[in-house]
Amino acid sequence: MGPGESAGEEVCAFAESTGAALAKAGFVVLSGGRAEGVMEAAMKGAANAGGLTIGILPGSDKKGMSEYVEIPVFTGIGHARNAVNVLSSEMVVAIGLGPGTASEVSMAIKMKKPVILACMDELDVQFFSRLGEVVAASTPEDIVTIIRHKYNQNAHI
Amino acid sequence: MGPGESAGEEVCAFAESTGAALAKAGFVVLSGGRAEGVMEAAMKGAANAGGLTIGILPGSDKKGMSEYVEIPVFTGIGHARNAVNVLSSEMVVAIGLGPGTASEVSMAIKMKKPVILACMDELDVQFFSRLGEVVAASTPEDIVTIIRHKYNQNAHI
Amino acid sequence: MGPGESAGEEVCAFAESTGAALAKAGFVVLSGGRAEGVMEAAMKGAANAGGLTIGILPGSDKKGMSEYVEIPVFTGIGHARNAVNVLSSEMVVAIGLGPGTASEVSMAIKMKKPVILACMDELDVQFFSRLGEVVAASTPEDIVTIIRHKYNQNAHI
Amino acid sequence: MGPGESAGEEVCAFAESTGAALAKAGFVVLSGGRAEGVMEAAMKGAANAGGLTIGILPGSDKKGMSEYVEIPVFTGIGHARNAVNVLSSEMVVAIGLGPGTASEVSMAIKMKKPVILACMDELDVQFFSRLGEVVAASTPEDIVTIIRHKYNQNAHI
Numbered sequence: 001m002g003p004g005e006s007a008g009e010e011v012c013a014f015a016e017s018t019g020a021a022l023a024k025a026g027f028v029v030l031s032g033g034r035a036e037g038v039m040e041a042a043m044k045g046a047a048n049a050g051g052l053t054i055g056i057l058p059g060s061d062k063k064g065m066s067e068y069v070e071i072p073v074f075t076g077i078g079h080a081r082n083a084v085n086v087l088s089s090e091m092v093v094a095i096g097l098g099p100g101t102a103s104e105v106s107m108a109i110k111m112k113k114p115v116i117l118a119c120m121d122e123l124d125v126q127f128f129s130r131l132g133e134v135v136a137a138s139t140p141e142d143i144v145t146i147i148r149h150k151y152n153q154n155a156h157i
Numbered sequence: 158m159g160p161g162e163s164a165g166e167e168v169c170a171f172a173e174s175t176g177a178a179l180a181k182a183g184f185v186v187l188s189g190g191r192a193e194g195v196m197e198a199a200m201k202g203a204a205n206a207g208g209l210t211i212g213i214l215p216g217s218d219k220k221g222m223s224e225y226v227e228i229p230v231f232t233g234i235g236h237a238r239n240a241v242n243v244l245s246s247e248m249v250v251a252i253g254l255g256p257g258t259a260s261e262v263s264m265a266i267k268m269k270k271p272v273i274l275a276c277m278d279e280l281d282v283q284f285f286s287r288l289g290e291v292v293a294a295s296t297p298e299d300i301v302t303i304i305r306h307k308y309n310q311n312a313h314i
Numbered sequence: 315m316g317p318g319e320s321a322g323e324e325v326c327a328f329a330e331s332t333g334a335a336l337a338k339a340g341f342v343v344l345s346g347g348r349a350e351g352v353m354e355a356a357m358k359g360a361a362n363a364g365g366l367t368i369g370i371l372p373g374s375d376k377k378g379m380s381e382y383v384e385i386p387v388f389t390g391i392g393h394a395r396n397a398v399n400v401l402s403s404e405m406v407v408a409i410g411l412g413p414g415t416a417s418e419v420s421m422a423i424k425m426k427k428p429v430i431l432a433c434m435d436e437l438d439v440q441f442f443s444r445l446g447e448v449v450a451a452s453t454p455e456d457i458v459t460i461i462r463h464k465y466n467q468n469a470h471i
Numbered sequence: 472m473g474p475g476e477s478a479g480e481e482v483c484a485f486a487e488s489t490g491a492a493l494a495k496a497g498f499v500v501l502s503g504g505r506a507e508g509v510m511e512a513a514m515k516g517a518a519n520a521g522g523l524t525i526g527i528l529p530g531s532d533k534k535g536m537s538e539y540v541e542i543p544v545f546t547g548i549g550h551a552r553n554a555v556n557v558l559s560s561e562m563v564v565a566i567g568l569g570p571g572t573a574s575e576v577s578m579a580i581k582m583k584k585p586v587i588l589a590c591m592d593e594l595d596v597q598f599f600s601r602l603g604e605v606v607a608a609s610t611p612e613d614i615v616t617i618i619r620h621k622y623n624q625n626a627h628i
Contacts, residue, residue: 028542054542060392060558060582071499071525073544074558077391078374079244079264080548083237084555087531087545099267099288106260107236111531127284131256185385211385217401217425217549228342228368230387231401234394234548235531241398244374244388268374393558393578397551413581413602420574421550441598445570 001031001085001105002038002119003098011038011096011119016045018095018118018140023051025144030054030089032081033073035066038095043068056085086111091147095119106131114150116143158188158242158262159195159276160255168195168253168276173202175252175275175297180208182301187211187246189238190230192223195252200225213242243268248304252276263288271307273300315345315399315419316352316433317412325352325410325433330359332409332432332454337365339458344368344403346395347387349380352409357382370399400425405461407451409433420445428464430457472502472556472576473509473590474569482567482590483508487516489566489589489611494522496615501525501560503552504544506537509566514539527556557582562618566590577602585621587614 002015019042022029029046031039033055043053047068055069060076075081082104086092092108094101096119108115109132117125118137128134137143159172176199179186186203188196190212200210204225212226217233232238239261243249249265251258253276265272266289274282275294285291294300316329333356336343343360345353347369357367361382369383374390389395396418400406406422408415410433422429423446431439432451442448451457473486490513493500500517502510504526514524518539526540531547546552553575557563563579565572567590579586580603588596589608599605608614 054544056544071542072559073525073527073555075394075546075555076558077234077237077394077548077551077555078240079268080234080237080240080389080391082264083235083239084544084546084548087236087547088543097288099263102288103260103263103267106256106263107239110256110260111236123280124284124287127281130281131254131259211387213387228385229402230368230370230398232389232398232551233401234391234398234551237391237546237548241387241389241391244390245386391548391551392554393582394548394551394554396578397549397553401550411602413577416602417574417577417581420570420577421553424570424574425550437594438598438601441595444595445568445573 001092002042002095002101004032004034004036004039004100006098007037007041007096012041014119014140015041015095018042018093018143019045019047019051019053020049021140021144022046022093022147023049025148027147028052028054030056030085031066031069032085033057033066033069034064036064038101040066040068042095054088056081056088083107086113089113091116091150093118093143097121097124105134109134116146118143158249159199159252159258161189161191161193161196161257163255164194164198164253169198171276171297172198172252175199175250175300176202176204176208176210177206178297178301179203179250179304180206182305184304185209185211187213187242188223188226189242190214190223190226191221193221195258197223197225199252211245213238213245240264243270246270248273248307250275250300254278254281262291266291273303275300315406316356316409316415318346318348318350318353318414320412321351321355321410326355328433328454329355329409332356332407332457333359333361333365333367334363335454335458336360336407336461337363339462341461342366342368344370344399345380346399347371347380347383348378350378352415354380354382356409368402370395370402397421400427403427405430405464407432407457407461411435411438419448423448430460432457472563472572473513473566474572475503475505475507475510477569478508478512478567483512485590485611486512486566489513489564489614490516490518490522490524491520492611492615493517493564493618494520496619498618499523499525501527501556502537503556504528504537504540505535507535509572511537511539513566525559527552527559554578557584560584562587562621564589564614564618568592568595576605580605587617589614 015038023046180203337360494517
């Protein structure tokens with residue numbers, strides 16, 4: 001999870017590396033599936049590393065979809081699909097922050113999903129920590145290590 | 158909007174007064190409609206003051222519904238109904254904070270809805286301010302004044 | 315419930331009379347809320363007769379909304395909102411038939427909601443009868459009589 | 472698509488063979504994902520034939536899920552997920568008939584998706600033909616032939 005069009009280059013590079021690292025570690029990578037920002041970067045990294053990518057799209061067709069989505073799910077339910085993203089993930093990795101990402105992270109905490117935060121200010125991490133349990137990571141490798149520690153098997157991200 | 162079962166007494170009292178103040182000012186009050194916390198208190202305040210109350214419920218029937226909901230909408234879409242709440246409101250008033258409320262406030266900012274925050278720590282207000290435009294209010298009367306200032310007509314809350 | 319843009323004049327006239335008859339009988343009338351066909355006609359009839367009208371809209375704003383909707387719910391979930399319409403109704407009245415209406419009637423049967431059919435061919439009524447319990451009505455007055463027979467109190471339609 | 476717990480043995484056998492035939496032909500098979508009736512049978516046939524299976528589930532977790540679903544999407548939106556099923560499929564194959572299936576077939580016609588019907592009475596096929604374009608098939612092999620004729624490439628079913 002992460003911001004769309006507003007995401008900066010550094011955040012996108014981090015997301016692409018994370019997608020690649022997760023795919024290499026054997027995880028399925030799931031995102032909002034649009035051809036923008038962190039979603040696009042994570043899908044690209046994972047797909048180029050040979051991983052399976054799932055995109056849970058807000059719309060009804062391929063318009064605006066990342067070309068790196070292998071399995072598209074066209075929900076047609078708009079912003080409400082954020083809840084589907086979170087429910088369908090075993091862990092939620094949020095890279096960077098915008099209002100959409102904040103909404104997903106908050107929902108993940110509400111749904112008791114494990115949450116990993118990256119590329120966020122210390123104050124933002126503190127905010128989410130007041131809402132529930134979250135873990136901050138500094139590198140894509142950290143993220144994989146944390147996830148591996150939680151699971152000994154494949155998991156949707 | 159506001160936390161459910163975790164809401165404290167003070168926050169609920171504020172929510173009830175706000176529901177009453179909004180109803181007296183002629184506004185329709187819309188909430189998640191469950192018989193818990195801020196939702197219940199706001200509906201109760203509004204209904205007892207003679208206002209119209211709408212509950213956008215996560216479930217498929219009256220189980221767990223506040224008795225103060227006059228017009229129930231049974232979405233049956235679970236947590237995804239938070240998006241419906243926000244879209245169907247002309248302004249979003251968040252009283253108190255939990256992960257569900259944080260999700261709704263973030264989504265409201267994403268959807269460019271006017272947002273008023275109450276009963277929140279200064280750090281939480283600062284968090285949302287970094288995401289977009291929000292206004293903090295100290296009393297139910299403040300909330301009505303802010304809304305009146307935005308609208309010269311009835312609006313769903 | 316009933317077809318949108320494809321609805322004929324006779325069907326719309328029936329829907330408008332039904333909306334008016336239901337409103338006069340004290341029922342709240344709920345529909346898909348768009349400014350087209352049976353939805354528009356039923357809302358118009360009910361609103362002009364002084365009834366309360368609720369529109370459960372597929373979109374995120376007033377674009378395409380019937381002007382006779384008093385309480386709009388903007389779901390933003392597209393076609394998936396048909397399930398919300400059905401769940402939020404105590405009885406489903408279908409006037410005329412198109413694929414969208416067939417979908418709603420089938421869903422209502424699935425959800426064990428009472429269903430009244432009007433302005434449909436005998437073969438179509440037989441189709442739905444094979445799926446579950448439905449009642450056919452010939453006039454708006456019949457519809458009110460059937461509903462009154464089921465309820466001694468107000469009900470959402 | 473097809474009925475759940477009410478599906479008869481013959482219909483389930485047909486669904487299992489169809490799942491297998493589609494998987495062997497290289498298609499991804501998507502269903503409602505529950506461990507019942509036609510959904511379960513089609514997933515089983517496809518998975519055992521080495522195909523990729525996607526389940527778009529109504530609930531929030533694995534409870535009631537078919538063990539043959541390889542990629543689960545937990546929508547948490549209940550019956551409204553029928554719309555997601557249809558939108559996410561390039562073609563809709565309905566085997567047997569119940570109210571839920573009738574709802575999905577009607578929605579698929581509404582959304583202009585190609586629809587193939589099997590294991591249905593002639594009167595039911597005629598009903599859907601009055602709503603829009605549908606094709607009836609007699610055997611699993613017929614279904615594959617019809618789909619191949621429409622596509623020269625992989626497609627979600």
